[in-house]
Amino acid sequence: MDIGLVLQTDPPARAVVDLMVRAEGLGFSHGWTFDSHVLWQEPYVLYPQILARTSRLVVGPMVTNPATRDWTVLASMHATLDEQFGHRTVCGIGRGDSAVRVQGRPPTTLARLEESMHVIRELAGGRAVDLGGTQVRIPWVAEGVPELPVWMAGYGPKALDLVGRCADGFILQLADPYLVEWTVKTVRAAAEAAGRDPASITICVAAPAYVSDDVGHARDQCRWFGGMVGNHVADLVTRYGAGSSVVPSALTGYIKDRDGYDYSHHGRAGNASTTFVPDEVVDRFCLLGPASAHRERLAELRGLGVDQFAVYAMHDGREATIEAYGESVIPAL
Numbered sequence: 001m002d003i004g005l006v007l008q009t010d011p012p013a014r015a016v017v018d019l020m021v022r023a024e025g026l027g028f029s030h031g032w033t034f035d036s037h038v039l040w041q042e043p044y045v046l047y048p049q050i051l052a053r054t055s056r057l058v059v060g061p062m063v064t065n066p067a068t069r070d071w072t073v074l075a076s077m078h079a080t081l082d083e084q085f086g087h088r089t090v091c092g093i094g095r096g097d098s099a100v101r102v103q104g105r106p107p108t109t110l111a112r113l114e115e116s117m118h119v120i121r122e123l124a125g126g127r128a129v130d131l132g133g134t135q136v137r138i139p140w141v142a143e144g145v146p147e148l149p150v151w152m153a154g155y156g157p158k159a160l161d162l163v164g165r166c167a168d169g170f171i172l173q174l175a176d177p178y179l180v181e182w183t184v185k186t187v188r189a190a191a192e193a194a195g196r197d198p199a200s201i202t203i204c205v206a207a208p209a210y211v212s213d214d215v216g217h218a219r220d221q222c223r224w225f226g227g228m229v230g231n232h233v234a235d236l237v238t239r240y241g242a243g244s245s246v247v248p249s250a251l252t253g254y255i256k257d258r259d260g261y262d263y264s265h266h267g268r269a270g271n272a273s274t275t276f277v278p279d280e281v282v283d284r285f286c287l288l289g290p291a292s293a294h295r296e297r298l299a300e301l302r303g304l305g306v307d308q309f310a311v312y313a314m315h316d317g318r319e320a321t322i323e324a325y326g327e328s329v330i331p332a333l
Helices: 015-025 043-052 071-085 110-124 157-166 177-193 215-222 224-240 249-257 279-283 290-301 318-332
Strands: 002-007 031-034 056-061 092-094 127-132 134-135 149-152 169-172 203-210 285-290 308-313
Touching: 002 203, 002 318, 015 031, 015 043, 015 318, 031 043, 031 308, 043 056, 043 071, 043 157, 056 110, 071 110, 071 215, 092 110, 110 127, 110 149, 149 157, 157 308, 169 177, 169 308, 177 215, 177 249, 177 290, 203 215, 203 290, 203 318, 215 279, 224 249, 224 279, 285 308, 308 318
Parallel strands: 002 031, 002 308, 031 056, 056 092, 092 149, 149 169, 169 203, 203 285, 203 308
Antiparallel strands: 127 134
């Protein structure tokens, strides 16, 4: 199992770059960042600095979206980075959350997301695409270059079906084994129905991890994550209903007391918009406790087919948790 690191691009930018460099030295395989250019610094400015100071770390957004980013620009940015640094990027993408909602805009549609993934992959691979009746190709990208991996994030049945049909990887932003099993089975069934090899889809679970014997404190530091996931869950409840059989109640049930969300505190410990998240959900969605507890949960996730666990390090134990993973978790994997 690979272990990735997910950071918000808070200033100073050099601190983010330094942490990613340190993470590679500790054995992390991927360096991910949020892509919400209003709330945090622009991630694509940081990626070349990270790549220039590392030799094997794979970098990318967790996740970008086809509403705030022009698809041809995304393809060109990834192709440029890969040309310079030896094909060490991955394009994580979804419908959009904070990047669009903070501007008062809704997430994009799954149909638009599907089209964007095709365009990004084809252009980054040196192939032509039709954009509104115009044939477009990036002429400096040579045909036959390694494919840009496009990994899609999602929760609901239709999104999981799209992952299975079209994506190279699946990003699930929660670490509840029951929900991991349900989503992975759904994605793989969709892939098989589309005539694809289900095993060809990389499975990445991303969630906060906090290594500490003080589980109560770790829980409070990671409660924000339930609020972030709750934004997507609220969309599912709106679409399918609170008691729908197509979405497990283990995912939707906890937002019954949710009352709006303040994006000015998005992804932050102590976010007042996340007080509705119960301890039980934090424990299911996140990895908390001593290093042994993390190793135990990761072994369970690996048994469910997870290829990578990406550590969300947004709490007051960030550096200590990164070091603990390097010293006590990654070597065991």
